[in-house]
Amino acid sequence: MSAYSVTEPSTRSKWFAGSLVILYALITMIPLAWIMLTGFKSPSDAISYPPKVVFEPTLEGYVNLFTTRTRQTQEFLDANPPQNWADEIVREYDMVIVGPSKFGERFLNSVIIGFGSTFLSVFLGTLAAYAFSRFKIPLADDLLFFILSTRMMPPIAVAIPIFLMYRNLGLSDTHLGMILLYTAVNISLAVWLLKGFIDEIPREYEEAALIDGYTRFQAFYKVVLPQAATGIASTAIFCLIFAWNEYAFAVLLTSATAQTAPPFIPTIIGVGGLDWPAVAAGATIFLLPVMIFTILLRKHLLRGITFGAVRK
Amino acid sequence: MTDTIANRAAKATPQRVARKIKGLSDRAIAWIFVAPTIFLLLAINIFPLIWTIQLSFTNYRANRLNREPEFIGLRNYERILTDSDIWLNMQATAHFLFWTIALQVLIGFTLAWLINKKFKGNDLWTTIIVLPMMLSPAVVGNFWKFLYQPQIGLFNYIVAFFTGKDPSSFEMLGSVQLAPWSIVIVDTWMWTPFVMLICLAGLRSIPDYIYEAAEVDRASKLRQFFTITIPMVLPFLMLAVLFRGIENFKMFDLVVQLTGGGPGSTTELTSINLKREAFEKWRTGYASAYAIILFVTVFGLASIYVKALNKVKER
Numbered sequence: 201m202s203a204y205s206v207t208e209p210s211t212r213s214k215w216f217a218g219s220l221v222i223l224y225a226l227i228t229m230i231p232l233a234w235i236m237l238t239g240f241k242s243p244s245d246a247i248s249y250p251p252k253v254v255f256e257p258t259l260e261g262y263v264n265l266f267t268t269r270t271r272q273t274q275e276f277l278d279a280n281p282p283q284n285w286a287d288e289i290v291r292e293y294d295m296v297i298v299g300p301s302k303f304g305e306r307f308l309n310s311v312i313i314g315f316g317s318t319f320l321s322v323f324l325g326t327l328a329a330y331a332f333s334r335f336k337i338p339l340a341d342d343l344l345f346f347i348l349s350t351r352m353m354p355p356i357a358v359a360i361p362i363f364l365m366y367r368n369l370g371l372s373d374t375h376l377g378m379i380l381l382y383t384a385v386n387i388s389l390a391v392w393l394l395k396g397f398i399d400e401i402p403r404e405y406e407e408a409a410l411i412d413g414y415t416r417f418q419a420f421y422k423v424v425l426p427q428a429a430t431g432i433a434s435t436a437i438f439c440l441i442f443a444w445n446e447y448a449f450a451v452l453l454t455s456a457t458a459q460t461a462p463p464f465i466p467t468i469i470g471v472g473g474l475d476w477p478a479v480a481a482g483a484t485i486f487l488l489p490v491m492i493f494t495i496l497l498r499k500h501l502l503r504g505i506t507f508g509a510v511r512k
Numbered sequence: 513m514t515d516t517i518a519n520r521a522a523k524a525t526p527q528r529v530a531r532k533i534k535g536l537s538d539r540a541i542a543w544i545f546v547a548p549t550i551f552l553l554l555a556i557n558i559f560p561l562i563w564t565i566q567l568s569f570t571n572y573r574a575n576r577l578n579r580e581p582e583f584i585g586l587r588n589y590e591r592i593l594t595d596s597d598i599w600l601n602m603q604a605t606a607h608f609l610f611w612t613i614a615l616q617v618l619i620g621f622t623l624a625w626l627i628n629k630k631f632k633g634n635d636l637w638t639t640i641i642v643l644p645m646m647l648s649p650a651v652v653g654n655f656w657k658f659l660y661q662p663q664i665g666l667f668n669y670i671v672a673f674f675t676g677k678d679p680s681s682f683e684m685l686g687s688v689q690l691a692p693w694s695i696v697i698v699d700t701w702m703w704t705p706f707v708m709l710i711c712l713a714g715l716r717s718i719p720d721y722i723y724e725a726a727e728v729d730r731a732s733k734l735r736q737f738f739t740i741t742i743p744m745v746l747p748f749l750m751l752a753v754l755f756r757g758i759e760n761f762k763m764f765d766l767v768v769q770l771t772g773g774g775p776g777s778t779t780e781l782t783s784i785n786l787k788r789e790a791f792e793k794w795r796t797g798y799a800s801a802y803a804i805i806l807f808v809t810v811f812g813l814a815s816i817y818v819k820a821l822n823k824v825k826e827r
Contacts, residue, residue, distance in 0.1 A: 218631035354762035357803035361563035384556035
């Protein structure tokens with residue numbers, strides 16, 4: 201080719217494209233940035249009009265998110281000096297901290313259910329994906345399509361019998377029940393994604409291992425698993441993000457013990473309606489891990505969200 | 513293939529080693545590896561689905577434990593298909609689907625086309641644009657509700673700033689005309705990046721030599737766009753529409769948090785309506801029939817669509 205390439209855009213069109221994309225990215229960022237800022241506002245700053253961009257930052261929202269408080273008389277407040285910085289913040293409203301709020305518990309539930317179901321779906325998914333990738337399975341294509349099609353159902357369509365079934369088995373509102381449920385939802389993604397990753401590992405590696413005297417099983421975990429490690433890791437993060445974000449089943453099937461954070465965050469009430477800084481603080485804490493994972497996952501993103509149907 | 517190689521290896525090696533190579537037979541391993549997944553899906557997807565079908569022919573109510581469900585045939589289906597309110601919900605869902613997909617395809621494709629110009633730092637900006645779709649729809653819906661507040665919300669402030677209107681004169685979530693659009697806006701914000709990513713993959717799959725050949729033939733840039741770029745990206749774009757269509761048809765979390773179906777029932781999409789029937793009115797049998805109708809609709813539309821998609825791919 202000569203120095204002039206027809207497919208290389210001109211500098212001017214690059215500059216033009218770049219500025220439009222950056223403009224869109226900035227508009228995308230506004231709601232996210234706003235919610236993070238709101239987490240550091242005082243309740244009065246959060247609802248002031250016009251909206252305040254410059255304000256005095258406070259951790260009040262975070263304190264309100266994590267604690268339960270009660271109003272106290274002046275005598276009580278005078279007799280008991282504040283114990284720490286968080287106590288000092290609530291003192292301004294004549295309140296004292298009486299204990300933790302439910303947020304910590306709900307967040308922990310999200311962690312337990314998220315990681316539990318991720319582990320289970322990746323574990324089962326890896327086994328199934330390996331089998332689909334390497335062995336002749338009767339009706340393999342139909343089985344794979346069946347696995348994918350379970351993802352098409354609206355969650356509400358199967359929620360009624362699952363609700364009845366869980367009620368009979370004593371699984372409703374338990375961690376185990378939610379872990380099994382999210383595993384069933386995630387496993388289609390895990391099998392499809394991992395099959396793609398394992399397909400890419402040359403079969404010759406295992407064949408060499410088999411000839412060296414490994415059993416099939418040894419070849420699987422000593423040769424294939426290490427090769428598939430990156431694929432397994434990114435599959436795990438996609439499963440985790442899904443279980444982390446799930447709302448419909450969480451709101452229908454859990455109430456007290458196993459409820460995750462998404463149904464809880466919108467219910468944080470302050471004086472006179474929703475406590476927006478606390479809601480924003482909860483949203484920020486909840487969204488941050490996913491944002492970090494997204495940045496880490498950039499490379500595998502497309503494959504993960506399309507079940508590997510489109511490869512970059 | 514592997515089977516034969518393993519067997520060959522087994523034959524060529526001494527007896528003692530051969531046993532070790534075999535271990536469990538490949539067929540046994542295949543079954544052991546696949547069975548738990550299939551079992552789990554049967555238990556938590558297929559069994560409930562069959563149960564839903566069975567319930568759909570009864571007048572069962574899940575909140576009344578001591579009453580036996582009574583078989584009532586197709587009466588639930590008949591009632592749903594003749595209920596004008598449900599047709600309104602279907603209509604609202606169709607509108608929602610149409611506008612979100614149209615906007616997302618338009619903006620998503622444009623963005624992908626711009627990003628494909630390979631300007632400096634496009635990787636960073638792409639990652640930022642992609643962030644919203646990875647977040648929890650319920651939490652996103654909740655904080656957009658804050659942005660939409662007429663008195664204090666940033667959205668109203670910005671719109672008022674650019675249009676000169678009074679920010680409390682329009683309520684995105686409270687007005688019958690605007691509420692559906694408030695959902696369309698958030699859904700577009702959240703999911704345009706998805707369409708963009710897939711279009712980008714499509715654009716990057718077009719080999720340079722096609723454009724070079726077109727240039728030799730002196731085809732104009734515009735002509736190249738319509739005869740090369742669009743047809744080559746089309747299968748990818750159709751796949752994006754399929755995925756978004758299925759997802760938005762069962763959309764629940766975002767809308768519940770944002771409008772809760774209101775005002776009135778203007779944003780009551782089918783899945784929200786279904787939740788209300790099943791878990792608030794406890795009309796379990798009726799809701800089951802409703803769920804089956806929705807499932808068959810998605811499955812049917814998706815199958816027809818996939819056939820069309822395969823035809824486009826073959827071209």
